[in-house]
Amino acid sequence: MPCPPEGYYPMDEFDPLFGAALDTLAVRAGQTRSHEGEHSEALYLTSSYVFANAREAADRFSGSQPGNVYSRYTNPTVRTFEERIAALEGAETAVATSSGMAAILCTCIALLKAGDHIVCSRSVFGTTTVLFTKYLQKFGVSTTFVNPTDYSAWEAAFTPATRLVFVETPSNPLCDVVDIARLADISHAHSALLVVDNCFCTPALQKPLALGADLVVHSATKYIDGQGRCLGGVVAGPRQYVDEVLGFIRSAGPSMSPFNAWVFLKGLETLRLRMEAHSRNAMSLAQWLAAHPQVEKVFYAGLPDHLGHALAARQQSAFGGVLSFRVNGGREEAWKVIDATRIMSLTANLGDAKTTIVHPATTTHGRLSPEQKADAGITENLIRIAVGLEDINDLKADLARGLGDYRV
Numbered sequence: 001m002p003c004p005p006e007g008y009y010p011m012d013e014f015d016p017l018f019g020a021a022l023d024t025l026a027v028r029a030g031q032t033r034s035h036e037g038e039h040s041e042a043l044y045l046t047s048s049y050v051f052a053n054a055r056e057a058a059d060r061f062s063g064s065q066p067g068n069v070y071s072r073y074t075n076p077t078v079r080t081f082e083e084r085i086a087a088l089e090g091a092e093t094a095v096a097t098s099s100g101m102a103a104i105l106c107t108c109i110a111l112l113k114a115g116d117h118i119v120c121s122r123s124v125f126g127t128t129t130v131l132f133t134k135y136l137q138k139f140g141v142s143t144t145f146v147n148p149t150d151y152s153a154w155e156a157a158f159t160p161a162t163r164l165v166f167v168e169t170p171s172n173p174l175c176d177v178v179d180i181a182r183l184a185d186i187s188h189a190h191s192a193l194l195v196v197d198n199c200f201c202t203p204a205l206q207k208p209l210a211l212g213a214d215l216v217v218h219s220a221t222k223y224i225d226g227q228g229r230c231l232g233g234v235v236a237g238p239r240q241y242v243d244e245v246l247g248f249i250r251s252a253g254p255s256m257s258p259f260n261a262w263v264f265l266k267g268l269e270t271l272r273l274r275m276e277a278h279s280r281n282a283m284s285l286a287q288w289l290a291a292h293p294q295v296e297k298v299f300y301a302g303l304p305d306h307l308g309h310a311l312a313a314r315q316q317s318a319f320g321g322v323l324s325f326r327v328n329g330g331r332e333e334a335w336k337v338i339d340a341t342r343i344m345s346l347t348a349n350l351g352d353a354k355t356t357i358v359h360p361a362t363t364t365h366g367r368l369s370p371e372q373k374a375d376a377g378i379t380e381n382l383i384r385i386a387v388g389l390e391d392i393n394d395l396k397a398d399l400a401r402g403l404g405d406y407r408v
């Protein structure tokens, strides 16, 4: 896979990673060895840094000399993570945050002001909806939610105050696929910035910046960690915008822990291998479910009858690890399938080696009103699975138990 298409990193042709492919950058980008010569990235578990003398302290504080001052501002392990993400996304720079939600919040606070307007896909992570409607609203930033695959709805939602467009693709849980290049053109025609939450694909499968997006945000908690250990987030894009976000983080405090950054660095080393394995397992499970008599419908962009199939095939290098499906029946039948599993974990997290299963209507999307749920297609018989790395036949057998119980 060629990477990064817009190649900001490394910028210097004398850098040994100049022009390197994604797999190489995922393993090596951003590392600088200390005098100890450690092979694995060093974990700088320190909150502050010592200065050689009072002059150096004064110069570091004033910013006239570059260097570390305090880990809310900079930390070498966190910086390695930021540089590696920037390299993978083909971004000029990146800044890490304490969680995915902090990445979204900090982007909005840094780039918006009272009176501004957001146009957002209605199929975004539930907490993003809560953040925009309940909290940003309090500070005079309003949001209009649109059906993400209806481009005339996107067009119609812009007002002269629209500054930011926010989208997740593929979406959670129905795997709606949005044309990033097309949405970037629409956003730019209205002088708005397009922010893409690239959590579900990661840069291993999709490069929003190369498609025209202005900023990428991530919950590193998911596939970047890949084993469900740490919370974190990151914002990647041009220095012009990311520096604004960085400025806010330094003042407000949602910085990434160096320990978490170190875990994410280890996760990134296997990112593409994992994403391909997740995608392979998800495809197999989607096909099996689609042929099952007790399954009403499967939502996975890898299936040829999914509305977003052709677009996803063009825009992504694989279809990802998340799928959802409707069982015949309602809540009772869906809960029965979930409760009959013995391998899958009943948890809302995703992007883990362990497969997770959840009932969106009563958990991740439980805070939506009945109308919002109906609008977003979150029915009572819907189940979401974030397919992990276990053997696919064991996963099928785990679901067959619950589906078989009421087979006619």
Ligand SMILES: *Cc1c(COP(=O)(O)O)cnc(C)c1O
Pocket (backbone or CB within 6 Å): 099, 100, 101, 102, 125, 168, 172, 197, 199, 200, 218, 219, 220, 221, 222, 231, 232, 233
């Ligand atoms: C989990 C998630 C978030 C929020 O990330 P946290 O790390 O939990 O704060 C944002 N967007 C998407 C798509 C997510 O799945």
